[in-house]
Amino acid sequence: MIRRDFMRLGALGLLTLTPLASIAMSKHHQGSGVDLKIRQLPEHLPLRQLPEIENLASGNVFKARLSVAATPVELTGPEKTQLWLYNNQITPLIQVTEGDHVEVQVDNHLHQPTTVHWHGLKVPNSEDGGPHDLIAPHQSRTYRFQVKPGDAGLHWFHPHPHAYLADQIAHSMAAAFLVKPYQDPMPALPSYLLMVTDLRLDAQGQVAPHTHVDWVNGREGDILLVNGQRNPKLELAPGSTLRLRMINACAGRYLRLALDKHTIQLIGTDGGYLEQPVELEELLLVPGQRCDMLIKLSHEPNQSFALQTLPYDRDWMGPRPAHYLTTETLMTLATNAATRAPAIALPQRLTEIKPLAEAEVHRLLELSEVMPGHAMSSMGHNQESTTSPQGHGGHSMHGNQGQHSPAGIMTGRPPIEFLINGESFTPGRIMFTGKVGQLEEWEVFNNSHMDHPFHIHGTHFQVVAEQDAAGAWQIPAYRAWRDTVNLLPNQRLKLRLVFNEPGEWMFHCHIIEHEELGMMASILVQ
Ligand SMILES: [Cu+2]
Incomplete structure (x- = not known):
């Protein structure tokens, strides 16, 4: 540790949390009982699809009610964890088609203000759900916007009230917003939306309060969830080509993605398709980002492959969480004993991204x-x-x-x-x-x-x-x-x-x- 870091840690009171040597040398984590909580969460359950928020209209109109409320969820045992959720669901999904008109009434049942920010959607400023536009406790407001033609892609929504935001994100407030294109250049494939969140609970199974270390670094929860599940499993025929679209909805966790014994074909980012697939050994997905990936699954039957997040050091200050420099499994892809899936012809060109000209x-x-x-x-x-x-x-x-x-x-x-x-x-x-x-x-x-x-x-x-x-x-x-x-x-x-x-x-x-x-x-x- 260089002297500057020592002085900063001291000034922040972080030196008093742990002996100096362990800050510098070890991966000690904060809190106890956490490992037990994580071990109680089952693994390898079939991957859950994101629960879809019902459309109360039809045609090219999407109309819904969204409640924001404290919701008891059975995560780690009989004591239920109070999360703050949209429609009482962990990471639900709104699904529309480009050009659709959206009308969502938000009922805030929290004891604090919130907003809904439509992350990645090009909405009018009045509908952006920024920090200036709060929904007071126990009040409602309706967001109205059109998803513009050309804005297909995987987006999401989350709160954005200044001062309350960190607490709301720590309680799992996040949801997916998929905009389907009129015409998709990709053929129909087994396709899955994956929303990654993390949680840190106290010994009573409740969302733990923020520590100074959380504030300095960005909070990372010990419990890593995909669609609300710990290391879920997805089983397909050998040789399948599948499409995974992922949202990093964590407050501070970086996801350095790699799939055991496979490469990743990146086909899209936050704003939709790339011009052509890009083959990658690994992919860094930082908080807020989305990725659209194709996987050509192994021809070997009855095999398991871990979709991992590899260690990534973003220059953490103070005691590190136990998971910080370890490889963790997000989910498991498995081949079954079925007949090998036929090869699928993929388009070489997905869209055109015109370069933006010299700036004014x-x-x-x-x-x-x-x-x-x-x-x-x-x-x-x-x-x-x-x-x-x-x-x-x-x-x-x-x-x-x-x-x-x-x-x-x-x-x-x-x-x-x-x-x-x-x-x-x-x-x-x-x-x-x-x-x-x-x-x-x-x-x-x-x-x-x-x-x-x-x-x-x-x-x-x-x-x-x-x-x-x-x-x-x-x-x-x-x-x-x-x-x-x-x-x-x-x-x-x-x-x-x-x-x-x-x-x-x-x-x-x-x-x-x-x-x-x-x-x-x-x-x-x-
Ligand atoms: Cu930052």
Whole structure:
């Protein structure tokens, strides 16, 4: 551990949690009883399909009611875990076709405000469910938007209320939103949606409160779930070609995906299809991102193959969770004894992604962090010149009374800030102004020692250049539409994008705790 890290850990009170040596050397994890809870969860049950939210309309209209409520769920034994869920289901699914009109009434039965952010969908700004637009406790609101033709892909929805977000995500609030294309270039294949979440429970089987380590790093739960199940199993005929579409809905966990004895054909990202399949040995799926993959399963009958997440070090600070540097199995793919499935002809070209032209406006965004008593940001900010996280509660943007006031929920968070261009998120403060239809290029610079997954609302972007480990600019190997992209420590990326809808659009780190501790800002598009 270098001296700087030692001082930062000390300032955050992390040194008192564990002897110094074990912080530096070991993978000790926090809490007890956790391993027992995990072992009580059954494995290898048949993969559950995401429960579909019922459409109350027909034709090209999708209409539904969405309740948000504390729901007891039997996870680890007789004592039920209180999760906060949409329609009392773990990771349910809305399924529509491009061009459909969507109308969803949300009834907030929580004792705190929430919003529904339609992550990846290009909705009007008024329907984006951002932090400015809260649904108060025990109130309802209806979101209305059209899914534009051309916006097919796997998206999702989750809450976005500032100050309450981390707690709501830790209680499993997340759901999938699949937009089917009018015409799919892919043939019909066995196809599965996979939503990955994680949970950390206390000895009573309830969602454990956030620790300082969670706040600094982004919370990782010990219990890794796919569609609400621990290591479920999917069994197919040998030689099958299958399609897996995955959402990383975790607050802080990076998924470095690899399938035992197989390669992955990546065919799509956040914004839909790639132009052609890309064969990969492994794929990093960071919080907020989606991937669309084809797997050509082994011809061997009666075999099992683990879909794993390999160790990924995003420069963790403080005591590491037990799982942090181990390989974990997300789910198991198995071949049965059936006759070998016939080979399926796959299209060579899936779509066209036109490169975005030279930008009219260039912006620089710097992601940084401030530890207490340390001027970490190159923007010259220090503890005196920035607002403490507790100070944000004073803005009282939520107009919420009672025990769940923003000021109350902010207590217990460490005095660390994550910044964009030296600023911690302040409701109502606009960082940039832009124009509808204008071509923008954003150079995003991660001037910190941790990875940050960077997410932009209201549009998709293309990464046009990325810095390699030596700092040299490289053109990405393939073009893709994304709304979330990872930045390594000290890395710079150039993104091109166009906002086609006016309004104030958020951009932020999708490690939920970093976003909550300030790494969020907005652009006003006119
Ligand atoms: Cu971050």
